[in-house]
Amino acid sequence: MTPSDREPRPGRAASTRRQFLLGGAVVGAGAAAAIGIDYALNGGREDAAATASAQAPLNGTVTVPFHGVHQAGIDTDAQAHGLFVALDLHDDVDRDGLRRMMSILTDDARRLTQGEAALADSEPELAVAPARLTVTFGFGPGFVERAGGARPAWLQPLPAFSIDRLAGTHDGGDLLLQIAADDALTVSHAARMLLKDARGFASVRWTQSGFRRAHGSVAPGTTMRNLFGQVDGTANATPGTAEFDRVVWSSDGWLAGGTSMVVRRIAMDLEGWDKLDRSGREQSVGRTLANGAPLTGADEHDEPDFEATTPIGFPVIPEFSHMRRSRSDDEGERIFRRSFNYDESPAAGEISDSGLVFVSFQADVDRQFVPIQRRLDELDLLNQWTTPIGSAVFAIPPGCAEGGYIGETLLA
Amino acid sequence: MTPSDREPRPGRAASTRRQFLLGGAVVGAGAAAAIGIDYALNGGREDAAATASAQAPLNGTVTVPFHGVHQAGIDTDAQAHGLFVALDLHDDVDRDGLRRMMSILTDDARRLTQGEAALADSEPELAVAPARLTVTFGFGPGFVERAGGARPAWLQPLPAFSIDRLAGTHDGGDLLLQIAADDALTVSHAARMLLKDARGFASVRWTQSGFRRAHGSVAPGTTMRNLFGQVDGTANATPGTAEFDRVVWSSDGWLAGGTSMVVRRIAMDLEGWDKLDRSGREQSVGRTLANGAPLTGADEHDEPDFEATTPIGFPVIPEFSHMRRSRSDDEGERIFRRSFNYDESPAAGEISDSGLVFVSFQADVDRQFVPIQRRLDELDLLNQWTTPIGSAVFAIPPGCAEGGYIGETLLA
Numbered sequence: 001m002t003p004s005d006r007e008p009r010p011g012r013a014a015s016t017r018r019q020f021l022l023g024g025a026v027v028g029a030g031a032a033a034a035i036g037i038d039y040a041l042n043g044g045r046e047d048a049a050a051t052a053s054a055q056a057p058l059n060g061t062v063t064v065p066f067h068g069v070h071q072a073g074i075d076t077d078a079q080a081h082g083l084f085v086a087l088d089l090h091d092d093v094d095r096d097g098l099r100r101m102m103s104i105l106t107d108d109a110r111r112l113t114q115g116e117a118a119l120a121d122s123e124p125e126l127a128v129a130p131a132r133l134t135v136t137f138g139f140g141p142g143f144v145e146r147a148g149g150a151r152p153a154w155l156q157p158l159p160a161f162s163i164d165r166l167a168g169t170h171d172g173g174d175l176l177l178q179i180a181a182d183d184a185l186t187v188s189h190a191a192r193m194l195l196k197d198a199r200g201f202a203s204v205r206w207t208q209s210g211f212r213r214a215h216g217s218v219a220p221g222t223t224m225r226n227l228f229g230q231v232d233g234t235a236n237a238t239p240g241t242a243e244f245d246r247v248v249w250s251s252d253g254w255l256a257g258g259t260s261m262v263v264r265r266i267a268m269d270l271e272g273w274d275k276l277d278r279s280g281r282e283q284s285v286g287r288t289l290a291n292g293a294p295l296t297g298a299d300e301h302d303e304p305d306f307e308a309t310t311p312i313g314f315p316v317i318p319e320f321s322h323m324r325r326s327r328s329d330d331e332g333e334r335i336f337r338r339s340f341n342y343d344e345s346p347a348a349g350e351i352s353d354s355g356l357v358f359v360s361f362q363a364d365v366d367r368q369f370v371p372i373q374r375r376l377d378e379l380d381l382l383n384q385w386t387t388p389i390g391s392a393v394f395a396i397p398p399g400c401a402e403g404g405y406i407g408e409t410l411l412a
Numbered sequence: 413m414t415p416s417d418r419e420p421r422p423g424r425a426a427s428t429r430r431q432f433l434l435g436g437a438v439v440g441a442g443a444a445a446a447i448g449i450d451y452a453l454n455g456g457r458e459d460a461a462a463t464a465s466a467q468a469p470l471n472g473t474v475t476v477p478f479h480g481v482h483q484a485g486i487d488t489d490a491q492a493h494g495l496f497v498a499l500d501l502h503d504d505v506d507r508d509g510l511r512r513m514m515s516i517l518t519d520d521a522r523r524l525t526q527g528e529a530a531l532a533d534s535e536p537e538l539a540v541a542p543a544r545l546t547v548t549f550g551f552g553p554g555f556v557e558r559a560g561g562a563r564p565a566w567l568q569p570l571p572a573f574s575i576d577r578l579a580g581t582h583d584g585g586d587l588l589l590q591i592a593a594d595d596a597l598t599v600s601h602a603a604r605m606l607l608k609d610a611r612g613f614a615s616v617r618w619t620q621s622g623f624r625r626a627h628g629s630v631a632p633g634t635t636m637r638n639l640f641g642q643v644d645g646t647a648n649a650t651p652g653t654a655e656f657d658r659v660v661w662s663s664d665g666w667l668a669g670g671t672s673m674v675v676r677r678i679a680m681d682l683e684g685w686d687k688l689d690r691s692g693r694e695q696s697v698g699r700t701l702a703n704g705a706p707l708t709g710a711d712e713h714d715e716p717d718f719e720a721t722t723p724i725g726f727p728v729i730p731e732f733s734h735m736r737r738s739r740s741d742d743e744g745e746r747i748f749r750r751s752f753n754y755d756e757s758p759a760a761g762e763i764s765d766s767g768l769v770f771v772s773f774q775a776d777v778d779r780q781f782v783p784i785q786r787r788l789d790e791l792d793l794l795n796q797w798t799t800p801i802g803s804a805v806f807a808i809p810p811g812c813a814e815g816g817y818i819g820e821t822l823l824a
Contacts (some may be wrong), residue, residue, distance in 0.1 A: 058629060058630060058631065059626070059628040059629060060625070060626070060628065060629030060630050079508030080595075080596070080626065081596070083743075103509075122641075122685070122686045123640065123641030124640070124641070125637060125641045125701060125702065126637060126639075126641050129625065129630055131626060132630050142429060182626050182628075182629070183492075183625055183626040183629045184492070184493070184596075184623035184626065184628075184753075185623060185624065185625055185626075185629075185637070185639075185753060188623075188639060188753070188755040188766070189639075191755075191764070192639075192682065192763065192764050192766075195764070196686070196761035196763065199763055203761065204763055206757075206760055207757045207758065209757070210598065210602075211596035211597060213472070213541065213595055213597055214471070214472070214492065214543060214594050214595040214596065214597075214626060214627065215626065215627075215628060216470055216471040216472065216594075216627060216628050217470060217471060217472030217541045217543050217594070217595045217597075217598075218470060218472050218541055219470065220765045225537060225538060225597070227535070227538075227597075227600060227604075228535065229536070229537045229538050229600075242731055270604065273534070274534045274608070289537060290537065300748075323674070341596075341600070343596075343600040345618075345619045345621070346616055346619065349615065350616070351604065351607035351608065351611055351616055352603070352604050352607070354600070354604075
């Protein structure tokens with residue numbers, strides 16, 4: 001099963017109404033709508049009875065296949081809600097224990113993502129609306145060590161960056177669950193089921209909850225905006241392309257078909273940002289706020305022209321801008337971002353506590369992520385308003401076939 | 413403008429596909445779908461050109477009218493996300509200050525709910541997807557006192573109930589904002605805009621964030637389920653009916669056209685609940701878990717038969733069940749519930765911190781809410797797994813016409 005088998009999606013330049021309505025899901029609430037409208041547009045040339053019998057499934061019933069070469073939740077169009085849970089293994093869990101745990105959690109994930117209750121699900125009625133639920137498992141250094149497996153060199157805490165102010169509350173972990181769906185109730189129920197079955201083996205170290213636009217809020221394929229109002233994630237490879245495969249998937253030992261996940265909690269200083277004028281904001285990023293186009297272009301996906309200068313000779317896209325600093329001429333320095341916004345209850349005297357659950361996937365953290373982050377650490381105007389306060393790295397094992405379990409290439 | 417002008421919705425027994433697809437919104441992503449499908453069903457009798465020209469707006473573009481006799485967010489079909497923010501007025505804010513504040517906040521709410529940026533909106537691009545955003549204002553005792561207005565007798569902390577374990581973190585407040593939409597990013601942006609404009613007058617006392625099923629997850633009109641898996645809110649009056657008007661709207665002085673809101677944070681002991689078998693759970697509520705039908709009925713909306721007994725003479729719906737205890741023969745003792753689930757990061761050693769942001773609207777708290785709660789306080793098996801940990805009461809002033817502001821009947 002290839003990524004494109006898992007979840008066909010129209011290209012960014014989806015040009016027909018039907019594609020627009022179908023959006024990123026295999027089947028969805030828009031499907032019958034599109035059929036109906038196509039029918040109307042075609043002046044009744046289709047068979048009316050056949051059209052009428054087509055069901056219009058709700059988005060809640062849409063599922064993402066669980067089994068495959070890769071785990072779901074990476075090349076899947078990002079859902080509206082993402083919950084990240086890191087766990088610490090209990091001291092007495094050995095390799096056999098890890099295998100038992102991953103078999104159980106795989107079974108839970110397989111059922112829940114397909115809209116079925118987990119075994120011994122005490123709230124089975126909450127499992128009926130998967131809403132594109134995916135569960136993605138990641139292993140921290142401690143997990144791989146406990147398994148006695150070969151630890152990828154990059155599977156360790158990131159180097160300390162000068163901009164980091166890690167609070168000690170959202171760092172590291174042995175096991176990571178990324179639980180994402182278009183419905184917050186679905187995420188909540190799946191998390192509880194998984195954690196009930198995990199707690200004999202591990203305890204919760206931290207959780208982070210994030211969101212993007214709801215399903216049906218904006219047109220499918222729209223790049224997300226973060227809470228600064230910026231279009232965030234434009235220069236991302238498109239799942240299903242050779243570039244995506246090259247950036248994301250590892251071919252390394254037990255991790256072949258897997259990848260790595262960097263998850264960093266980045267606090268955003270909305271107060272400071274609000275004091276900056278529109279031009280200053282656009283300069284700091286290198287893109288327009290209106291549509292995310294590079295300052296040298298008109299459309300979001302236009303290639304930036306870093307050579308272009310203003311009449312008085314300054315670069316149109318400043319050297320210190322986030323886009324310029326994060327861009328590398330080295331084709332190997334690419335990552336795939338899949339972040340979520342966060343917004344928590346504000347501290348006393350404040351009105352918000354917001355930021356980004358930054359998430360990136362890449363085959364090799366040291367080769368792909370670290371060089372970019374080093375450049376941003378040295379110079380990036382955006383650093384003035386963003387502060388990494390949590391950081392973790394996980395190995396994301398490959399997917400599994402029916403009857404298998406996630407982690408089997410490490411544990412079997 | 414009447415409630416039904418504000419947001420026409422089909423009755424619970426919506427019987428046509430068109431109603432089903434249209435759901436609770438005036439126009440939505442389903443509207444053109446329904447038109448297309450009706451067209452197909454009708455074998456092309458409608459004008460194809462007219463049908464084809466109908467746009468299929470995304471749910472993000474759907475707006476709920478702001479102006480009206482009543483505030484929105486009460487008779488509005490509950491959105492997927494609800495944020496409740498209570499504020500304390502600064503000491504130096506007098507009646508003129510309250511008027512200024514409510515004029516500004518009304519203007520913000522009016523614009524944001526219609527998908528427009530607020531004045532001086534620093535992230536105007538985040539305002540484009542209102543997704544049925546509503547902003548509902550409530551006044552606590554301190555607000556009414558500061559305004560020099562007549563305080564309704566019920567506008568005070570609820571009587572202490574024996575089951576309460578108020579933590580002191582989510583009680584009271586002078587001003588309440590209920591900010592709700594089908595998109596979490598919309599809620600986040602609206603909250604920040606409103607709080608930026610409020611902070612010259614008041615500071616945040618507490619916030620509570622809750623969720624229900626996403627738009628498009630389940631069929632419109634489906635009663636919500638809470639995190640116990642229970643169908644929650646069946647015996648609610650239907651907006652637009654005489655019963656709803658009688659239960660909810662006040663006709664009392666400056667509050668005429670307004671109502672009251674009780675908001676209580678109710679922790680749910682999922683650990684204890686999970687130990688109870690299915691029959692025990694159904695007995696504790698008096699309804700089936702499968703579809704919320706009373707234990708004497710087959711369908712959710714069947715009238716319960718409290719006289720029915722088992723072969724050995726016990727009531728089928730136990731005397732101690734939540735449904736039996738909350739039900740009153742007194743027609744005056746009715747409330748309208750509009751609650752949200754909450755699920756926060758768990759405390760150390762736990763796997764969840766979940767519950768209900770219980771919200772009810774009623775014309776008179778003392779006459780309608782308190783007697784029900786007293787009965788539940790005396791005896792309700794569900795108390796064993798639910799604990800009120802926060803409690804607040806607000807007067808919800810009426811809506812306003814164009815050019816007016818919320819609170820003008822108290823402040824003008």
